[in-house]
Amino acid sequence: MLRDDAELPLNSQAREGNERDDEKLLEAIREKKEGAWSLLIERYQGRLMNFAISKLHQRADAEDVIQDTFVSFIKSLEKYRGEVSLETYLFTILRNKIIDEYRSINIRSISLIQDVFCSSENNDVPNSISRLPAAGPSESWIACENEQYLLHQDILAQALIRLCKGFKRTSKFRNLKILELLLYCGVSTSTAAELAKIEEVTVRTFKYRCLKQLHRYVEELNTSENFPYSNLENLITSTWESQRLTCPKRSTIGAFLLEQLEPDWFDYIDFHLTTLGCHFCRANLKDLKQQKTDEEKLFRERIMASTVGFLHNTKE
Numbered sequence: 001m002l003r004d005d006a007e008l009p010l011n012s013q014a015r016e017g018n019e020r021d022d023e024k025l026l027e028a029i030r031e032k033k034e035g036a037w038s039l040l041i042e043r044y045q046g047r048l049m050n051f052a053i054s055k056l057h058q059r060a061d062a063e064d065v066i067q068d069t070f071v072s073f074i075k076s077l078e079k080y081r082g083e084v085s086l087e088t089y090l091f092t093i094l095r096n097k098i099i100d101e102y103r104s105i106n107i108r109s110i111s112l113i114q115d116v117f118c119s120s121e122n123n124d125v126p127n128s129i130s131r132l133p134a135a136g137p138s139e140s141w142i143a144c145e146n147e148q149y150l151l152h153q154d155i156l157a158q159a160l161i162r163l164c165k166g167f168k169r170t171s172k173f174r175n176l177k178i179l180e181l182l183l184y185c186g187v188s189t190s191t192a193a194e195l196a197k198i199e200e201v202t203v204r205t206f207k208y209r210c211l212k213q214l215h216r217y218v219e220e221l222n223t224s225e226n227f228p229y230s231n232l233e234n235l236i237t238s239t240w241e242s243q244r245l246t247c248p249k250r251s252t253i254g255a256f257l258l259e260q261l262e263p264d265w266f267d268y269i270d271f272h273l274t275t276l277g278c279h280f281c282r283a284n285l286k287d288l289k290q291q292k293t294d295e296e297k298l299f300r301e302r303i304m305a306s307t308v309g310f311l312h313n314t315k316e
Helices: 018-030 036-056 059-075 086-104 147-169 173-184 189-196 200-221 229-243 250-257 263-275 279-313
Strands: none
Touching (some): 036 279, 059 086, 173 189, 200 229, 250 263
């Protein structure tokens, strides 16, 4: 059984494994090497498609935004400097394309938080924990226009990583689950308490201590005097989503699929996928399942090709 508490969240300073492969692939694309662009599309098309279908439901609409996503990526390739992982970069472009699609059919806003379950406060909003106004271009790190905003995000991301890593290291996965519900999804303390099956006063105390600890971490990292502490919770949510701070690596999702994780880690990944309902990670999971099915199909075809001659030569 595998344990992955050493796993780091995806951010501008975490580059490992498949991310190094992505860097080599991007270099090949920039050098216009034959087959490089096709390989990138093959690598990411499946998970992006699964995410788009989960939001738009119609495959034709999903295909349109996927195509627009790759076109936008090519146009912005020279501006991409590895601020986040390539996967996160593509997912963010795609999410913005989906927002544009919703706006084009006069929908005022869409859920930017994962939406597998509904909280009791939002029963009138189908498939949504909460609905947030769609982010404007000025707040998008893709545009790279607001350096101060990005700096604050980076500082807060480092503080959040430190906090989450502490819970992972000490195997306090229940605390990590509650933290995600409160600060990432923005659910109420009563909803978080109900989901965690603990007293609401315990959740309130936990949230207070976490915010206090984050404030201290930020003060240690921050060198400027204008950090927006008054808007801390909103900045936490946008930072958490844009950098996918607690999204497990694709290899970890693969190990989860094969049931090769230790029980406590398996339980947390299951929560992230099914209760929290991270659409980014669910898209990865579905893509891995489809790849497994495709691999099995190809293997069967190879077996058939290698044995069919013997079958015809067998005497009845």
